Amino acid sequence: MQNKNTLDDNAKHLHITIDPTHFSNFYEILQSGFIVRCRVGVSIKALLCEQFGLTPEYVVERISTIFLDGKPVDDIESAIIKDGSRLALSAAMPGLVGATMRREGVYASLRSSITYEEKHSNYQSKEGTVTIKLFNLLMEELGPIFLKRGIFVTFPAMATFLTKQPDNFWKACKEILLDRKPVVYSILQKSNLPAQCDWVFLTVLILN
Amino acid sequence: MDKILRINMGAEGGPKVTVAPFGDYAGLGGRGLTSAVVSKEVPPDCHPLSDANKLVIAPGLLSGTAGSMTGRISMGCKSPLTGGIKESNAGGQPSQVLARLGYGAIMLEGKPEGDDLYKIFINKDGIRITTDNSLRMLGNYDTVEKMKKEFGDKIACISIGPAGEMKLNAASVACTDAELRPTRHAGRGGVGAVMGSKGVKVIVLDDTGVSMRQPKDPDKFREANKVFTEGLRKHGVTGEALPAYGTNVLTNILNEAGGYPTYNFKEGRFIGASKISGETEAALETERGGVPTHACHRGCVIRCSGIYNDKDGHYLTKQPEYETVWAHGGHCGIDDMDKIAMMDFLDDDIGLDTIEMGVAIGVAMEAGLLKFGDADGAINLIKEVGKGTPLGRIIGSGAAITGRVFGVERVPVVKGQAMPAYDPRAIQGIGVTYATTPMGADHTAGYAIATNILRVGGFVDPLKPEGQIDLSRNLQIATAAIDSTGMCLFIAFAIMDQPETFQAMLDLINTFYGLSFTGDDVVDLGKKVLKMERDFNMRAGFTKEQDRLPPFFKTQPVPPHNVTFQVKDEDLDKVFNW
Numbered sequence: 001m002q003n004k005n006t007l008d009d010n011a012k013h014l015h016i017t018i019d020p021t022h023f024s025n026f027y028e029i030l031q032s033g034f035i036v037r038c039r040v041g042v043s044i045k046a047l048l049c050e051q052f053g054l055t056p057e058y059v060v061e062r063i064s065t066i067f068l069d070g071k072p073v074d075d076i077e078s079a080i081i082k083d084g085s086r087l088a089l090s091a092a093m094p095g096l097v098g099a100t101m102r103r104e105g106v107y108a109s110l111r112s113s114i115t116y117e118e119k120h121s122n123y124q125s126k127e128g129t130v131t132i133k134l135f136n137l138l139m140e141e142l143g144p145i146f147l148k149r150g151i152f153v154t155f156p157a158m159a160t161f162l163t164k165q166p167d168n169f170w171k172a173c174k175e176i177l178l179d180r181k182p183v184v185y186s187i188l189q190k191s192n193l194p195a196q197c198d199w200v201f202l203t204v205l206i207l208n
Numbered sequence: 209m210d211k212i213l214r215i216n217m218g219a220e221g222g223p224k225v226t227v228a229p230f231g232d233y234a235g236l237g238g239r240g241l242t243s244a245v246v247s248k249e250v251p252p253d254c255h256p257l258s259d260a261n262k263l264v265i266a267p268g269l270l271s272g273t274a275g276s277m278t279g280r281i282s283m284g285c286k287s288p289l290t291g292g293i294k295e296s297n298a299g300g301q302p303s304q305v306l307a308r309l310g311y312g313a314i315m316l317e318g319k320p321e322g323d324d325l326y327k328i329f330i331n332k333d334g335i336r337i338t339t340d341n342s343l344r345m346l347g348n349y350d351t352v353e354k355m356k357k358e359f360g361d362k363i364a365c366i367s368i369g370p371a372g373e374m375k376l377n378a379a380s381v382a383c384t385d386a387e388l389r390p391t392r393h394a395g396r397g398g399v400g401a402v403m404g405s406k407g408v409k410v411i412v413l414d415d416t417g418v419s420m421r422q423p424k425d426p427d428k429f430r431e432a433n434k435v436f437t438e439g440l441r442k443h444g445v446t447g448e449a450l451p452a453y454g455t456n457v458l459t460n461i462l463n464e465a466g467g468y469p470t471y472n473f474k475e476g477r478f479i480g481a482s483k484i485s486g487e488t489e490a491a492l493e494t495e496r497g498g499v500p501t502h503a504c505h506r507g508c509v510i511r512c513s514g515i516y517n518d519k520d521g522h523y524l525t526k527q528p529e530y531e532t533v534w535a536h537g538g539h540c541g542i543d544d545m546d547k548i549a550m551m552d553f554l555d556d557d558i559g560l561d562t563i564e565m566g567v568a569i570g571v572a573m574e575a576g577l578l579k580f581g582d583a584d585g586a587i588n589l590i591k592e593v594g595k596g597t598p599l600g601r602i603i604g605s606g607a608a609i610t611g612r613v614f615g616v617e618r619v620p621v622v623k624g625q626a627m628p629a630y631d632p633r634a635i636q637g638i639g640v641t642y643a644t645t646p647m648g649a650d651h652t653a654g655y656a657i658a659t660n661i662l663r664v665g666g667f668v669d670p671l672k673p674e675g676q677i678d679l680s681r682n683l684q685i686a687t688a689a690i691d692s693t694g695m696c697l698f699i700a701f702a703i704m705d706q707p708e709t710f711q712a713m714l715d716l717i718n719t720f721y722g723l724s725f726t727g728d729d730v731v732d733l734g735k736k737v738l739k740m741e742r743d744f745n746m747r748a749g750f751t752k753e754q755d756r757l758p759p760f761f762k763t764q765p766v767p768p769h770n771v772t773f774q775v776k777d778e779d780l781d782k783v784f785n786w
Contacts, residue, residue, distance in 0.1 A: 024491040031460055032482045064444070067464045070477075070768055088464045092444040094512075094701060095458055095530075096638060096655050096683065097630050101465060106704070109675040110637020113771045114466060135460040136449055136487060 007037070007129065007152055011199035014158070014188075017175035020206050023144065025169050029161060029202075030143045033086065033133045034151035040083045040128035044068065044076040047087075047130070052145070063138065065090035065101045071116035074104045078118050083128030089142070090135040147204035158200040162188045174207065209272060209307045209421060213335065215328065217406045218259050218318025223326065223337045230312055237269035239295040240692030240737050241313055242284025246293055247740040252747035256288035256398070257375055257405040259319035265306070265366065265411075266314075268694010272307025272421040275429075275716050276437045277696045279303045279505035281366075281383060287397035289377040289564070289606055290623040290648040292745040292754075295691065296399050299504035300383030300392035301364035303694060305413040306330075307421060316406040325373070326407050329359065331414040343409045345370045347557035347594070348382040348390035355412050361388055367410040369559025372400030374596050376604035377624075378564040379404060382556065385504050385513075391526040392504050395561035396650065397625060398606075424722035432715035439709030440509050445701035450512040451501045455530040456486030458629075463538075466768045467634030469627075470538045471580050472570040473620045476631050476766045480543025484533050489545060490514065497521045510698050516549045525553035528562075531651070534629035535566020540573055541580030548583075551590055558594040560604065565590060567607040567626035575614035618760050623648035623750075632757060633766045633773050640680035640775055644755045644783040646741035654683030655690070655697050676775065681783050688741075689734035693717065735786065742784060752781050 038051050044066060048054045054063075059076070066073045067088040073079045081087065092102060100107040108115065129152075134142055153161075170185040177183065212233070214226040230236075236244055242264040254260035263285045270278040281303035287294035306314070309330060320326070324339045343351055348369045355365055364384050371379035379400030382390035394400075423429035440446040449457050462468040463481035470478040482488060490500035498517040503510075504526075514527030528536075528549055536542060536551040555562045569586050572578065578585035592600030602613050607626040611619030620627040625648025632639025638651065645653035690697060695713070703710040710727075717725050745754075761773040 024494070027487050027491055028482055031485060031487055062444075065461065070464060070466050072465060088460075090461055091449055092701070093458060093461050094445050094450055094455060094698060096641075096651065097462060097465075097467070097635055098445070098458055099701065099704065100635060100637065101461055107637065107679060110679060111465070111467075111635045112676075113636050113774065114634050114769050133460075133464065135464075135485075136453055136457050137444075139487060 007035070007199055010197055011152060011201040012197045013179050013201045013203070015175070015177040015203045015205075016173055017205040017207065019172040019174070020208065022169050022172045023140070023206055025165060026143060026147065026204065027139060029153060029157070030134045030139045030146075032157070033131045034146070034153050035129050035131050036146065036149070036151055037127065037129055039125050040081050040085070040130065041123035041125040042081055044073065044079050044081060044087065047081050062091055062141070063089050064092040064103055066103060068116050071114055072101050072111055073116045074108060076103065079116055080118055080123050081130055082123070083126070086131040086133065088133035088135065089138050091137040093136070144206045147202070147206065150201055150203045153200050153202055155198055155200060158202065163190070165189065209267070209310055209312045211310055212313045212315065213311050214315045214317060215337065216318040217316060217320045217326070217408065223320070225335050225337070233312075236692065237271070237312065238266055238280065238282040238692040238694045239284070239297065239688060240733060241266040242282045242295050243293060243737050243740050245313070245315065246284050246286060247744045250286050252286070252744055253749070254286060256286045256291070256402060261286050261402055261405070263316040263399065263402045263406060264313055265316075266312065267303040267307040269692065270716060270720060271303040271694040273423065273720060274420055274507070275433050275720070276440065276507055276509050277699050278694050279507055280694045280696055281306070281394070282691065283381055283394040283399040285399055285402045286748070287399070287648070288375070288401045289398040290625050292623060292648070292748055292750055293646055293741045294397035294399060295647065296394040296396040297691060298381070298383045298392045298394040299508070299696065300385050301505050302366050302383045302413055304505060304507065305364040305415040308415045308418045309413065310418075314411065316403065316408055319405060320407040324407060325409045327355075327409055328411045329414070330411065332417045340409065345373060348559055349557050351410055352384060352388060352390050355410060356388060359412050359414060362414060362416050363388070364413045365390065365410055366413070368400045368403050369557055370594050370596065371559045371604055372404035373409070374601065374604070375401040375404045376593070376601060377401060377606040377609065378561045378568065378604050380559050380561050382559055385526065386506050389526065391556055393556065393561070395563065397648065400559050423720040425719040428719040429716065432712050432719055436709060436712035436716060437509050439702045439706050439712060440699065443702040443705060443709075446510050446698060450510050450698060453486035453490045454500070454512050454514055454527050456489050456528070456533050458530045459485040459533065460487065462630065465634060466766075467631045468534070468538055469620070469629060469631045471541050472539060472574045472618055473631060473766070474618070476634055477768055478538035478541070478543070481538060483543040484537045484545050484548060486530070489527065489533070492545060493517065493527065500527070502527070508696065510696070512698060519546065524549050525556065528552040531629050532562035532566070535563050536569070536586065539566050539570040540586055542583045542586065544583050547587060550587055554587065554590045554594065558590065560590070560593065563628055564606045564626045565593070565603070567620060568603050568610040571607050571610045571616050571619055572603060572614060574618060575616050577614060618764070619758060621649060622757060623754050625649050631766055633761055633771045634769055636773060636775055637676040637679055639757055639761070639773050640676050640780060640783065641684060643757050643780050644680065645684060646738070646745050652697055653687060654680050655687045655700050677779050677782050681786065684738060684783075685731055685734035687734070688737040689730045692733060692737060738784070755780055
């Protein structure tokens with residue numbers, strides 16, 4: 001878990017405005033996991049709908065597979081997000097195992113040994129952080145929302161991401177700001193982010 | 209599709225062809241037909257590479273029609289890998305072409321004297337069998353190229369690579385796709401070795417001048433196909449996830465669940481998973497000018513395959529599937545997608561089951577023959593198989609043999625067949641199917657078919673753990689039935705969730721044949737197929753002791769959940785109580 005102040009104090013803010021054809025370059029960050037600040041001690045459903053602004057219909061129909069701390073979840077109203085939790089979100093998946101992992105699916109019993117069970121019921125709502133992972137169709141649908149909202153990525157992960165981007169990615173960037181100041185991409189390409197930061201607060205605007 | 213073609217490869221004076229009506233096998237197709245023939249005509253105690261074994265190649269009941277998703281072809285025999293009955297199926301074009309030519313099955317029987325290689329050409333005018341030793345030890349790609357030069361590009365091929373010629377346990381049978389590339393394989397169980405033992409290198413099918421199979425009730429068939437196709441297109445899995453990312457979309461899910469076998473089933477999570485996920489693979493294919501959405505045969509509306517280009521934008525292989533990416537990737541600690549794609553190409557060309565090869569290489573890594581993560585070493589091992597070196601022949605004989613030769617305890621096999629990409633300690637229900645299916649560890653033996661709609665064996669509460677035995681039974685019954693239709697198992701998701709799509713599937717069969725098939729009939733067919741297969745295995749010497757997972761699954765917890773396989777042996781023995 002990351003303390004709110006620790007995150008803010010040690011983060012550089014990188015903002016990128018980019019052409020939509022290069023959205024897939026962010027796949028690795030989105031599927032590997034990123035950190036967001038939010039209120040914890042609430043249910044998964046409350047986090048998704050009340051804080052992330054997703055409609056209940058979208059959550060029910062689209063986010064059919066959810067893992068909390070690596071365990072498949074059936075009941076999103078009783079499963080509670082804690083400070084430092086890891087939440088992975090996926091659409092419906094193929095294969096017997098894909099069907100098995102579905103929330104309250106007909107084959108849920110096949111993975112009963114790892115199913116998430118909420119042990120306590122009294123949690124206090126408070127500020128905290130959650131690691132989010134987005135998979136498959138949800139990466140494309142929710143990725144732009146989270147990137148616009150802002151995500152925290154570790155400095156090493158961000159440096160790796162920046163150094164591996166090809167020239168055409170940088171040419172598709174309409175605006176690059178580091179701590180609100182324009183920066184030339186060659187500095188980022190060589191991973192010359194200020195070395196003293198532990199985190200990068202990344203915001204990305206995907207142009208339509 | 210009203211006749212069966214038998215070719216006795218061991219007949220005096222050379223291969224002898226007999227064409228006869230279906231007879232006792234009327235009404236069967238795909239797995240139903242292959243298992244019926246093997247069960248009835250192959251002595252269970254025969255050596256799988258002897259003249260007594262048969263290789264039965266059968267399109268499905270609806271292959272060769274205008275029906276969507278009807279292009280699977282089944283290959284059945286006594287397996288040299290498991291010693292039991294085997295049905296392995298593949299996509300590609302041959303199923304449709306063979307069915308249009310009117311054949312419900314090709315049966316390769318007997319065994320030729322000497323070591324001549326044969327090619328079999330079948331078109332509307334008949335069958336021509338010739339020796340062609342120029343094909344010896346050619347890869348599947350070169351073999352198909354030679355066939356194109358000889359017969360033109362309006363053909364479909366069923367062939368074996370060097371692995372089949374060497375009669376290795378991991379040898380597959382290749383089927384060409386819509387672009388006439390040998391990329392779709394009946395991979396499991398060493399069916400390629402049986403084809404090799406018959407001396408048959410390639411079967412060339414040409415349906416020029418023949419038309420599509422016509423249904424008894426064309427209007428109702430067309431309507432059923434429309435509803436069926438719409439059902440597939442509107443479903444989230446068959447209409448969106450599979451076309452966009454292919455089967456490898458499962459990597460992230462299994463990894464997150466802690467059920468992604470890593471480092472030869474030592475761990476349940478792979479740190480490099482996101483580098484080889486379906487999402488990453490699809491983006492890479494698009495970036496390099498390949499195709500992330502591609503059908504393996506004409507008439508497929510799901511299009512879960514793709515084209516994988518190398519860094520220079522040239523074709524390298526078809527989109528490696530989830531099982532392949534796992535077997536050569538996470539299982540071996542390899543997170544380089546290009547190296548995995550190269551291994552996929554080599555497996556296809558040499559004619560090898562990607563699951564068996566990947567697992568065998570992982571077992572070799574466990575033995576210290578090479579290090580986990582050594583991608584170049586893994587590629588070289590596959591090349592050794594292609595060359596037929598002693599080491600290559602060991603690896604090409606599969607994971608069980610490799611484990612024995614190198615003294616490895618943790619060998620993930622059931623009935624001698626390597627386990628696919630789901631750890632049965634994390635997903636215990638799939639372990640029940642791995643253990644008990646007559647085929648050996650097989651993820652497709654109990655698929656997510658509409659057991660809830662069929663209510664096979666009664667309703668099972670999905671949230672109670674004690675339902676796992678019943679669910680596995682029901683899934684195996686339903687899967688055996690679908691495998692007999694020649695339909696791709698990926699229709700499972702749409703027919704599982706949408707009753708009208710399931711009904712449309714039944715209507716396709718009924719309007720084509722003039723039948724009134726019901727859900728109960730589907731269940732009866734599945735039971736009949738499984739009963740034949742189990743009976744064959746029992747006569748071959750199998751007992752309940754073979755319906756078990758390797759002991760390490762009960763004794764070695766797998767992180768991150770640190771769970772072991774908990775299903776009791778006596779419960780496994782109840783799977784086929786119906």
